[in-house]
Amino acid sequence: MASATGALRGAGAVGIPPRLSAACQATTVPSDEGERDPDFPDYRFTLANERTFLAWMRTSLALLAGGIALRQVVPSFEIAHLRTTLAVVAVVLSLVLAVASFVRWNQIERAMRRGEPLPHPLAVPVLATVIAAVAGTVAVVLLVR
Amino acid sequence: MNGAPGPNAGTTGLQAERTQLAWVRMALATGALAAVATRLTRGGASLVLAVVFGLIVAIPGFAAALARIHALQRQPVPRAAEPWTVGLLAASLALADALALALLVA
Numbered sequence: 001m002a003s004a005t006g007a008l009r010g011a012g013a014v015g016i017p018p019r020l021s022a023a024c025q026a027t028t029v030p031s032d033e034g035e036r037d038p039d040f041p042d043y044r045f046t047l048a049n050e051r052t053f054l055a056w057m058r059t060s061l062a063l064l065a066g067g068i069a070l071r072q073v074v075p076s077f078e079i080a081h082l083r084t085t086l087a088v089v090a091v092v093l094s095l096v097l098a099v100a101s102f103v104r105w106n107q108i109e110r111a112m113r114r115g116e117p118l119p120h121p122l123a124v125p126v127l128a129t130v131i132a133a134v135a136g137t138v139a140v141v142l143l144v145r
Numbered sequence: 146m147n148g149a150p151g152p153n154a155g156t157t158g159l160q161a162e163r164t165q166l167a168w169v170r171m172a173l174a175t176g177a178l179a180a181v182a183t184r185l186t187r188g189g190a191s192l193v194l195a196v197v198f199g200l201i202v203a204i205p206g207f208a209a210a211l212a213r214i215h216a217l218q219r220q221p222v223p224r225a226a227e228p229w230t231v232g233l234l235a236a237s238l239a240l241a242d243a244l245a246l247a248l249l250v251a
Binding site: 040041043044046047048049050051053054055057058060061062064065067068069071072073084087088091092094095098099101102105106109 | 160161163164167168170171174175178181182185202222223224225226228231232234235236238239241242243245246249250
């Protein structure tokens with residue numbers, strides 16, 4: 001129990017500490033001392049990685065639904081093809097996220113097993129930038145109309 | 146806090162349960178997307194395409210969720226998800242994205 005608590009403290013609550021995956025690997029199953037397996041990371045971390053993957057997939061699904069809804073529900077803008085272009089951007093981002101989330105899940109699993117630093121979440125700034133650009137464009141078009 | 150085994154010793158706590166609920170949410174989201182896709186069509190050929198699109202997303206979503214939830218319930222100590230479970234979900238969504246993209250551009 002003490003090692004697990006130490007590992008959680010080592011993982012930290014804010015940001016991504018450089019040696020988080022080392023802490024993950026060093027821990028053992030906290031409540032099942034008889035089933036330690038040094039080849040597998042602490043299940044709490046691997047399940048957290050899995051939930052993060054699922055959260056990315058839901059984000060990707062939301063972008064796909066948003067792209068479809070933008071094309072099918074929103075009235076046409078005065079600028080030709082703008083609505084379709086924005087829908088295509090949302091769906092392309094959804095596609096990128098679907099692939100990137102699987103790659104990232106795999107990279108994190110591997111890093112935790114090997115005790116390497118976790119890869120940085122590159123998709124977060126990309127996602128934020130593209131969504132801000134799409135939302136900003138829609139806002140400008142609606143205001144100018 | 147004193148290192149003695151607590152009342153939940155021998156269990157995996159709430160982590161596995163939270164993960165199972167995340168898979169349930171994911172399956173529900175795929176089902177909802179499939180339903181929305183069919184509702185947004187105007188019938189005819191586009192309805193057929195929307196149903197195909199929905200099946201591409203929903204069936205692998207439910208299958209992956211069921212497989213993973215079943216695995217988590219069987220394992221006394223949770224292990225990492227099988228790559229095929231995670232990959233199936235990602236691949237089905239990527240395929241649905243590609244289909245939606247083709248329909249948007251066409």
